[in-house]
Amino acid sequence: MPIETIIGGWVATGLTLFIFSFLYKDNPLFKLAENLYVGVSVGYTIIKTYDTVVVQLIWKPIVENGEWTLLIPVAIGMLMLTRYVPKAAWISRYAFAFIVGVGSGLAIPRTISSFILKQIEDTVRPLLTLIPGEGVTFTWSLLNPASSVNTIIILIGVSSVLFYFFFSVEHRGPGKVVARTGIMFLMIAFGAAFGYTVMARMSLLIGRLTDLIEFTDPSYGRPSLWLAGLTILTLVVMARRSRSHPPEEK
Amino acid sequence: MLKTSASFVLGSSKSSTYPRGYASGFDSPAALLNRRFEHPALWKALMLLLMTVLSQSWSPVFAQTDIQTKTPLAPPQDVRVFDTPSDGGDSLTVIWAPAPYDSAAVRYQVLLSEGTSVADPATMKVVAEFPANQRYVRESKWPWWTRPATGDQHQYTLRSGRGVELKSGTLYSITVATVLNDERSIAAPGQAAPEPNWINWNQMNNLLLALLFGGIVFYAIGTARKREIFLRRIPGLDAVDEAIGRATELGKPILYMTGAHDMSDPSTIAAAVILGRVAKRAAAYETDLLVPHREPITMAVCQEITKQAYLEAGKPDLYKDDSNFFITSDQFSYTAAVDGIMLRKKPAANFFMGHYFAEALLLTETGASTGAIQIAGTDSDHQLPFFVTTCDYTLIGEELYAASAYLSREPVQVGTLRGQDIGKALILGVLGIGTILATLGILFDAQWPKLFLDFFRDVK
Known part of the structure; x- marks a missing residue:
């Protein structure tokens, strides 16, 4: 087996176990993994940003293709650096205003499209169904999302949830009933989403455990076993030390 | 124009699944049998009966063949x-x-x-x-x-x-x-020739709705300037002051997060606005504020907001530039670092405002284990279940946007909220009328309901 694969196995196993040790309590091994993780990700981000933004989007188009108009966004971006000069720091607000303005301009039509029109389009459906050969009928199937009964459930759910988010109307009397119906629909949706996501997280855990089992193989030098021993030993030593030297109350 | 004549199609052996001449006149089976059997009258009767039965069962097949073979295959017209x-x-x-x-x-x-x-x-x-x-x-x-x-x-x-x-x-x-x-x-x-267009006329309804809702919001802001508008109590927001007060009593810092998105996201803007309110209270109570970031521009904007808040609270000397600090833009290394901060600095109040992804549960579980009071607010519907289960209070969806108006009571923000409510009432009306019209369209097989329904369709 190539040496880099073996080293990779040891690093992956070690970092997985060190991060898992956080489940017991904060400890030096977790701190090591945490700082390594943050440092590597920052370093990677800097290099990636330099390559994709400075080299690919600015340097090459301007120097090699002569796209001088790119100097305008570069100048706007440079305004942000004036924050490091206290007397000129106010200039950076123009750059931020530009970014927030463009962001809002892009977000408004997208929001109307996705969160208003699309939702209305999918909610407004006929309460009766046209079935070829049978004519217009009311369909009761709960398993068919397009059935008449599901259309009514969706309509009630959307309307009541929408009413729950009225802030300038007090929720009392009939309004309270509608708002409570809305929150019930929300909680049912949250419950379903929770269960679904927990199952997805389980599959991630299974993936890590599968790797740990694979790295117990002698061809890797059994990193899972050695590093699990090291992690447990560190936690035992820590527990003993904290018992003999309890931390001072601040 | 290439045109294939009908006679060619009908006469073509390739254009039919049946033998040539079968559909257009042939020697009957009875006539064929006539020459081969000694009792033609009996066989004729039998064959007649058989043909009658077969013609009944095969008639649809022949009918289909007629459509396929006898309709002239003309080229498409008015192209x-x-x-x-x-x-x-x-x-x-x-x-x-x-x-x-x-x-x-x-x-x-x-x-x-x-x-x-x-x-x-x-x-x-x-x-x-x-x-x-x-x-x-x-x-x-x-x-x-x-x-x-x-x-x-x-x-x-x-x-x-x-x-x-x-x-x-x-x-x-x-x-x-x-x-x-x-x-x-x-x-x-x-x-x-394909040419790009300046205006997407399909989305004219989008523009008209933006203008309509914008007009309603401006009208509501005008109303809010003239008289006080009622805003219902939002439990999660009342808890903000409680959480800051608790952190002050315990002498521990407040941890505030603005989410994963940049300043172009409305939830991040709302998180930044609420940060101003929290920072002002923290300054007034002289409580430490920690705001870890994973987006540099958001960090710079939040620094300005925090600075302004300390100035408004009359405590500019207490403002620390590094109360807002950048960790990393990577999702899980940021999470690991913030989890570490929660365990080591043990903040008394954790605020999770803005948009979150899979890190939501990892952050709030750790925060809950330290005993901090936790308040979340997000429009990320996939993460809301985790915030609801692990935080003390959760601002669900639009409550996050309503939060800044509720806290500040400024006419512009309160009016905006009122305008949004009117907009939502209009949407409720559209849902009701639209459903009735769509049902009538099905009942009477009519196209006229589309005049109304098309206006509320998302047409890209």
Whole structure:
């Protein structure tokens, strides 16, 4: 087996176990993994940003293709650096205003499209169904999302949830009933989403455990076993030390 | 124009699944048998009975064959090729009239060629093929105000991709062919060049709704300036002051997060506005504030907001530039670092405002384990279940946007909230009226409800 694969196995196993040790309590091994993780990700981000933004989007188009108009966004971006000069720091607000303005301009039509029109389009459906050969009928199937009964459930759910988010109307009397119906629909949706996501997280855990089992193989030098021993030993030593030297109350 | 005559199609052995001459006159089986058997009268009677039974059971088959073979296979009529309106310049549309032979058995082919001169349309590249009873204008996404033809016309929009590349400004020849078995009848090609358009007229409803809602918000702001507008109590927001007070009593810091998105996201803007309120209270109570970031521009904006808040609280000397600090833009290393901060600094109050992804549960679980009071606010519907289960209070969806108005009571923000409520009431009305009209459309097989319903469709 190539040496880099073996080293990779040891690093992956070690970092997985060190991060898992956080489940017991904060400890030096977790701190090591945490700082390594943050440092590597920052370093990677800097290099990636330099390559994709400075080299690919600015340097090459301007120097090699002569796209001088790119100097305008570069100048706007440079305004942000004036924050490091206290007397000129106010200039950076123009750059931020530009970014927030463009962001809002892009977000408004997208929001109307996705969160208003699309939702209305999918909610407004006929309460009766046209079935070829049978004519217009009311369909009761709960398993068919397009059935008449599901259309009514969706309509009630959307309307009541929408009413729950009225802030300038007090929720009392009939309004309270509608708002409570809305929150019930929300909680049912949250419950379903929770269960679904927990199952997805389980599959991630299974993936890590599968790797740990694979790295117990002698061809890797059994990193899972050695590093699990090291992690447990560190936690035992820590527990003993904290018992003999309890931390001072601040 | 290539036109295949009806007699050729009917006479072609390839155009029918039955032997040549079978449908157009032949020697009857009884006549054939007449020459072979000794008792022709008996056999004639038997064969007559058999033919009667078979003719009943086979009549639909023969009828279908008649449609396929006797309807003349004419080329598509009224073929129009044009640049697709309201697009980015990478598509062409072809429209043609429906034909009497439109059925699943007959197929249409869309043919493409670059340039204006086409010597032989049969050599053009086939870019699409589908049954002749599909691809009508009524099935397209065009709303009624941009629909280029009546709903019964056929249409096909040709886009770049899948072996086809349409270049903006280049002239192309396009035509449509009718295909039945091995026979093909091609219409005269039309020419058009794809061009980008400045305005997407399909989304005119989007603009009108933006103007309508904008007008309503401005009206509501005007009303809020003249008189006080009622805002209902939001439990999660009342807890903000409680959490800051608790942190002050315990002498521990407040941890505030603005989410994963940048300043172009409304939830991040709302998180930044609420940060101003929290920072002002923290300054007044002289409580430490920690704001870890994973987006540099958001960090810079939040630094300004925090600084302003300390100034407004009359405690500019207490402001620390590093109360807002950048960790990393990577999702899980940021999470690991914030988890570490929670365990080591043990903040008494954790605020999770803005948009979150899979890190939500990892952050809030750790925060809950330290005993901090936790308040979350997000419009990330996938993460809301985790915040609801692990935080003391959760601002659900739009409550996050309402939070800043509720806290500040400024007329502009309160008016905006009131305007949004009016907008939501309008949407509720549209849902009710739209459902009734859609049902009437089904009941009476009518198209007129679309005049209303199309206006509230998301047409890209």
